[in-house]
Amino acid sequence: MENIKERDFNLIKEKIENCQKCPLALTRNKTVCGEGNIDSPVIFIGEGPGAEEDASGRPFVGRAGQLLEKMILMYAKRKREDFFIGNIVKCRPPQNRVPSEEEVRSCTQFLEAQLLVIKPKIIVTLGATSARFFLGRDVQITKERGSFFDWYGNVKIFTTFHPSYLLRNQSKEKFSPFWYAALDMTLIGIMHQQLSENRPVDEVINEISIKLKGSTGE
Numbered sequence: 001m002e003n004i005k006e007r008d009f010n011l012i013k014e015k016i017e018n019c020q021k022c023p024l025a026l027t028r029n030k031t032v033c034g035e036g037n038i039d040s041p042v043i044f045i046g047e048g049p050g051a052e053e054d055a056s057g058r059p060f061v062g063r064a065g066q067l068l069e070k071m072i073l074m075y076a077k078r079k080r081e082d083f084f085i086g087n088i089v090k091c092r093p094p095q096n097r098v099p100s101e102e103e104v105r106s107c108t109q110f111l112e113a114q115l116l117v118i119k120p121k122i123i124v125t126l127g128a129t130s131a132r133f134f135l136g137r138d139v140q141i142t143k144e145r146g147s148f149f150d151w152y153g154n155v156k157i158f159t160t161f162h163p164s165y166l167l168r169n170q171s172k173e174k175f176s177p178f179w180y181a182a183l184d185m186t187l188i189g190i191m192h193q194q195l196s197e198n199r200p201v202d203e204v205i206n207e208i209s210i211k212l213k214g215s216t217g218e
């Protein structure tokens, strides 16, 4: 039997499936509401669905999604189902273009409703569009990845690369984007473990910040 949290999440899902609020409704095949563990203290939010996601109705199932899944397994030592994974917009922008400001504004009412239900402690933003929404300004991920920012309440934002960027930048050398993304994912695994054990978020973030500095020599 579904609990209250699942019921509320499914009610939002139904609204997303029927949504016609922005022009992306005209070109989508399936809405992509997001999926995974709605009790997870750490969640991933990307930009929007691509072709495979639009066809299947599931987030991050194309090449970028497979890379994300692999990195979660390899570096976070977790499974993708341990996290909730969603997007800023729930319908695919044609040709995978960046969603317009108006589309983001229309759609993020759903994301905000989802976040009220999920109540994550840390939101990991994948790429610049997601980070821009949460921080309210342009973000250069190459310069600002691996950083924590305050959001509403005591919710923290942790910025990292979108896996599609890593597909285009495959060098695994030290200090390459992939190397930093692997470090971020390792720390995301630690955050997930410690927050799941109910350790206070500020304590966990302090510890992670020290590890980040130690690993990058910054």
Ligand code: SF4
Pocket (backbone or CB within 6 Å): 016, 019, 020, 021, 022, 023, 024, 025, 031, 089, 090, 091, 103, 106, 107
């Ligand atoms: S992108 Fe969001 S706001 Fe636009 S139609 Fe899809 S669900 Fe509705």
